[in-house]
Amino acid sequence: MTFSAAGPSNSTPVQQMRHTTGHRAEPDHNRPRSDTLMSLFGSRSFAQHFQPNSTILLDGTPADALYLIVSGTVRCCTISEDGQRQIFRFAQSGEFLGIADIETWHFTGEAVDHVILKSIPRRQVERALATNPDLRREMRAHICAQLETREKQLLSLVTTRAPERLLQFLSEFAATRASTGYISLPMGRRDIAEHLGMSVETVSRAFTVLKDRHLIDLACAEKFKVNAAA
Amino acid sequence: MTFSAAGPSNSTPVQQMRHTTGHRAEPDHNRPRSDTLMSLFGSRSFAQHFQPNSTILLDGTPADALYLIVSGTVRCCTISEDGQRQIFRFAQSGEFLGIADIETWHFTGEAVDHVILKSIPRRQVERALATNPDLRREMRAHICAQLETREKQLLSLVTTRAPERLLQFLSEFAATRASTGYISLPMGRRDIAEHLGMSVETVSRAFTVLKDRHLIDLACAEKFKVNAAA
DNA sequence: CGGTAAGTTGACCTCGTTCAACATTCGTGG
DNA sequence: CCACGAATGTTGAACGAGGTCAACTTACCG
Numbered sequence: 299m300t301f302s303a304a305g306p307s308n309s310t311p312v313q314q315m316r317h318t319t320g321h322r323a324e325p326d327h328n329r330p331r332s333d334t335l336m337s338l339f340g341s342r343s344f345a346q347h348f349q350p351n352s353t354i355l356l357d358g359t360p361a362d363a364l365y366l367i368v369s370g371t372v373r374c375c376t377i378s379e380d381g382q383r384q385i386f387r388f389a390q391s392g393e394f395l396g397i398a399d400i401e402t403w404h405f406t407g408e409a410v411d412h413v414i415l416k417s418i419p420r421r422q423v424e425r426a427l428a429t430n431p432d433l434r435r436e437m438r439a440h441i442c443a444q445l446e447t448r449e450k451q452l453l454s455l456v457t458t459r460a461p462e463r464l465l466q467f468l469s470e471f472a473a474t475r476a477s478t479g480y481i482s483l484p485m486g487r488r489d490i491a492e493h494l495g496m497s498v499e500t501v502s503r504a505f506t507v508l509k510d511r512h513l514i515d516l517a518c519a520e521k522f523k524v525n526a527a528a
Numbered sequence: 529m530t531f532s533a534a535g536p537s538n539s540t541p542v543q544q545m546r547h548t549t550g551h552r553a554e555p556d557h558n559r560p561r562s563d564t565l566m567s568l569f570g571s572r573s574f575a576q577h578f579q580p581n582s583t584i585l586l587d588g589t590p591a592d593a594l595y596l597i598v599s600g601t602v603r604c605c606t607i608s609e610d611g612q613r614q615i616f617r618f619a620q621s622g623e624f625l626g627i628a629d630i631e632t633w634h635f636t637g638e639a640v641d642h643v644i645l646k647s648i649p650r651r652q653v654e655r656a657l658a659t660n661p662d663l664r665r666e667m668r669a670h671i672c673a674q675l676e677t678r679e680k681q682l683l684s685l686v687t688t689r690a691p692e693r694l695l696q697f698l699s700e701f702a703a704t705r706a707s708t709g710y711i712s713l714p715m716g717r718r719d720i721a722e723h724l725g726m727s728v729e730t731v732s733r734a735f736t737v738l739k740d741r742h743l744i745d746l747a748c749a750e751k752f753k754v755n756a757a758a
Numbered sequence: 759c760g761g762t763a764a765g766t767t768g769a770c771c772t773c774g775t776t777c778a779a780c781a782t783t784c785g786t787g788g
Numbered sequence: 789c790c791a792c793g794a795a796t797g798t799t800g801a802a803c804g805a806g807g808t809c810a811a812c813t814t815a816c817c818g
Binding site for chain 1: 608610612616628657661664668671675676678680682683684685725
Binding site: 717731732749 | 795796797798799
């Protein structure tokens with residue numbers, strides 16, 4: 299018995315009125331500014347909660363909203379005809395979903411862990427875009443940054459071997475979580491495998507390779523630390 | 529040899545290949561309208577000529593212009609620290625260069641064959657963008673389409689084997705050249721290899737595999753025809 | 759406890775790379 | 789015109805990275 303690769307789990311998002319106390323700013327160097335964009339998610343937006351592995355948005359359905367991730371991790375993936383899945387992005391808190399979608403979603407978004415989102419209607423975004431040049435600049439910078447990221451991923455997929463690719467991934471992940479101790483991975487080996495384009499077993503082997511070379515430390519399967527280069 | 533990714537353990541391999549580029553968005557479907565954008569390249573822009581393998585624009589340098597390809601093919605690539613190259617796009621006549629670049633070029637553009645470009649200054653584009661909502665819509669649609677294409681490429685790189693990937697590439701290329709007879713490839717095996725993420729030898733072998741299965745016809749190395757699926 | 763899912767490890771095999779030889783085309787100079 | 793070398797493409801043989809399958813461990817949860 300195999301579990302479906304992309305079976306949309308029909309857990310309904312729990313809508314509840316909760317004021318988020320303002321999330322921590324991301325220390326991401328690569329990401330463009332988002333002040334104007336962020337300010338759209340003001341007072342009137344409600345928080346939605348999603349259980350782990352629930353579907354947040356489905357490829358091909360109308361993209362009627364723009365989301366801001368308040369907490370948790372969302373995997374953004376496309377699925378081929380034969381059920382193979384490719385996760386092209388793990389979206390973290392402070393990031394947006396739907397920046398590069400106009401009419402319909404061009405990917406499927408699933409909650410990795412417990413996810414809290416704020417949303418605003420697409421119409422409102424379009425209205426703001428029509429009148430606000432700053433917002434247009436920010437949106438454009440975001441899409442371009444995403445495009446650049448995808449192209450770097452293509453390069454990385456082609457040019458690097460499994461352990462190095464994993465190390466790159468872990469390093470970049472660690473860069474978003476300024477921490478001195480161990481960093482905990484919200485996603486499992488399967489997700490990492492589908493992100494880096496390899497099998498779960500290879501991910502596991504790559505972890506042990508990195509550990510044996512003392513390039514990373516592993517407290518347990520999901521708590522790691524990247525060691526400084528020699 | 530079978531190309532189905534999760535083929536059952538059938539020792540007598542059923543020789544078939546998925547030929548499923550049809551119902552998903554073709555690059556033609558995927559390409560947004562460009563009327564307003566195209567109209568910018570009106571009277572006053574003059575044509576520039578480039579010899580084969582000459583550099584048109586260099587990664588990291590100021591993106592001071594927007595280009596329209598009048599004729600020829602441009603390879604758009606990123607290069608890793610160790611010199612490995614990944615061609616993420618072959619831009620053909622009628623397509624634009626610099627849609628997704630704001631301050632500096634984020635890729636290197638090289639002429640595959642003899643290339644003729646029209647260009648307009650970036651400043652002019654920005655001015656037009658500030659006042660023309662139609663142009664904004666078109667630009668946005670173009671960038672989003674590019675992003676979608678990259679994500680499909682990521683998926684394809686991970687999920688398909690060499691011969692199938694080549695067939696997909698040839699089919700999509702053929703779709704941009706509505707022709708009944710043989711279609712001639714402007715780029716060499718090396719370019720195809722760097723586009724599809726494999727070695728030149730594998731590209732060559734994939735060609736002969738496709739030819740032997742009568743999925744394509746080859747008049748010579750650079751003239752091919754994709755046969756209709758059985 | 760037992761059951762299930764996730765992670766790790768090993769054995770084997772496949773695909774693609776690498777290295778090498780050879781074929782073919784093309785441009786240049788004799 | 790042919791001779792020659794330089795690219796470019798094709799084919800073969802051996803190697804290796806990673807996939808697949810299977811066994812086992814561990815953690816979690818009833």
